[in-house]
Amino acid sequence: MLILGIESSCDDTALALIEENNSNIKVIGSITSSQIPIHALFGGIVPELASREHARLIAPLFDKLLTECQIKLKQIDYIAVTRGPGLLGSLLVGVAFAKSLSLANNIPIIGINHLHAHLMVAGLENNLTFPSIGLLVSGGHTHLFAMHSPINMQVLGKTLDDAAGEAGDKFGKMLGLPYPGGAYLDKLGQLGQIHDIFPRPYIKNNNLDFSFSGLKTAGSAFLEANPSAVLPTLKIGEKYDELFFENAPQITKDGAASYLNAIAQTLKIKTERAIKSLVEQNIYPENLVVAGGVAANSFVQNTMAEFAKSHKIKLIIPKNQLCTDNGVMTAYHGLLLAKMGLKHDLKLTAIPRGKLIPNDYM
Ligand code: KG4
Ligand code: ZN
Numbered sequence: 215m216l217i218l219g220i221e222s223s224c225d226d227t228a229l230a231l232i233e234e235n236n237s238n239i240k241v242i243g244s245i246t247s248s249q250i251p252i253h254a255l256f257g258g259i260v261p262e263l264a265s266r267e268h269a270r271l272i273a274p275l276f277d278k279l280l281t282e283c284q285i286k287l288k289q290i291d292y293i294a295v296t297r298g299p300g301l302l303g304s305l306l307v308g309v310a311f312a313k314s315l316s317l318a319n320n321i322p323i324i325g326i327n328h329l330h331a332h333l334m335v336a337g338l339e340n341n342l343t344f345p346s347i348g349l350l351v352s353g354g355h356t357h358l359f360a361m362h363s364p365i366n367m368q369v370l371g372k373t374l375d376d377a378a379g380e381a382g383d384k385f386g387k388m389l390g391l392p393y394p395g396g397a398y399l400d401k402l403g404q405l406g407q408i409h410d411i412f413p414r415p416y417i418k419n420n421n422l423d424f425s426f427s428g429l430k431t432a433g434s435a436f437l438e439a440n441p442s443a444v445l446p447t448l449k450i451g452e453k454y455d456e457l458f459f460e461n462a463p464q465i466t467k468d469g470a471a472s473y474l475n476a477i478a479q480t481l482k483i484k485t486e487r488a489i490k491s492l493v494e495q496n497i498y499p500e501n502l503v504v505a506g507g508v509a510a511n512s513f514v515q516n517t518m519a520e521f522a523k524s525h526k527i528k529l530i531i532p533k534n535q536l537c538t539d540n541g542v543m544t545a546y547h548g549l550l551l552a553k554m555g556l557k558h559d560l561k562l563t564a565i566p567r568g569k570l571i572p573n574d575y576m
């Protein structure tokens with residue numbers, strides 16, 4: 215079975231082809247076009263520009279993928295497309311493109327939950343058994359899931375305001391780093407010392423939700439008290455390279471390390487609480503999956519590795535290209551659902567962030 219995956223939920227236009235042959239799954243090709251250079255000019259994602267870019271790029275990228283993989287349209291057996299959650303205008307481009315391919319070529323279509331796909335792709339290169347616990351940490355989402363099967367994913371908790379990635383990006387912006395600042399903050403933090411100067415936000419409760427707005431406020435207060443931590447703007451010819459990070463003030467490096475550690479510890483505390491609540495219901499998670507762009511963060515990775523070791527649970531973090539938005543995860547989750555005999559028809563709708571995604575497979 216050859217599956218096309220289409221992802222356009224945020225600021226990446228991504229397509230991929232994966233094939234299953236006698237239970238052997240192979241990525242035939244994957245293409246991603248990032249819109250970061252456009253949105254960086256505005257310091258964050260501009261939804262209208264994002265959908266226009268998807269509309270401009272999706273058909274040429276599809277042609278490029280088929281040409282590079284030497285695949286003909288009629289060879290595709292299934293189309294999997296991200297239906298939500300995400301920016302509605304962006305999702306609509308991918309869903310409309312998928313529907314037109316489906317209608318014109320009589321190919322079955324299936325709508326994919328982007329959050330489920332982020333976590334399920336952990337099974338592409340690892341033995342993902344169920345039940346598992348899933349922590350999805352990206353620029354737009356911070357969710358804890360009990361993963362019971364590819365179609366049974368139970369939300370245990372989620373962020374009430376900013377996502378973990380957003381909290382990092384906003385502190386990065388306050389420090390003077392370009393958007394998105396998360397990866398730069400990580401580079402700075404790796405050169406710094408952790409001090410206990412930031413709160414682990416929203417943990418003094420019994421629930422599994424997150425709230426990172428308090429941490430952001432603490433970040434702003436830290437910079438007010440330590441203005442020398444704010445980085446100078448780049449001089450002509452200067453780049454955000456190793457030298458730039460090495461030359462940054464120690465207070466900036468320590469601030470980055472302490473801030474990222476506060477995020478990682480908060481994620482750990484709530485993950486530990488989630489596992490405990492499942493065990494109390496006699497559900498014993500076999501793996502801890504950590505996915506999404508923030509799973510690439512070294513503080514999150516180290517904290518979760520230590521946590522998994524001490525709790526004797528297997529940690530699965532998909533490789534970086536599969537952690538950030540990509541078409542492979544959409545195609546792979548589509549494959550899992552197609553094998554269960556599920557699909558949608560042309561009534562498939564796109565669902566924006568904050569709205570419940572219906573279980574309306576056929
Ligand atoms: O999953 P993703 O590519 O896109 C979505 O938001 O869906 O995640 C992007 C987020 C951004 O907030 C980015 O700053 C963050 O992941 N990120 C990182 C690192 N790499 C990416 N944050 C901290 N450390 C990193 N190494
Ligand atoms: Zn995502």
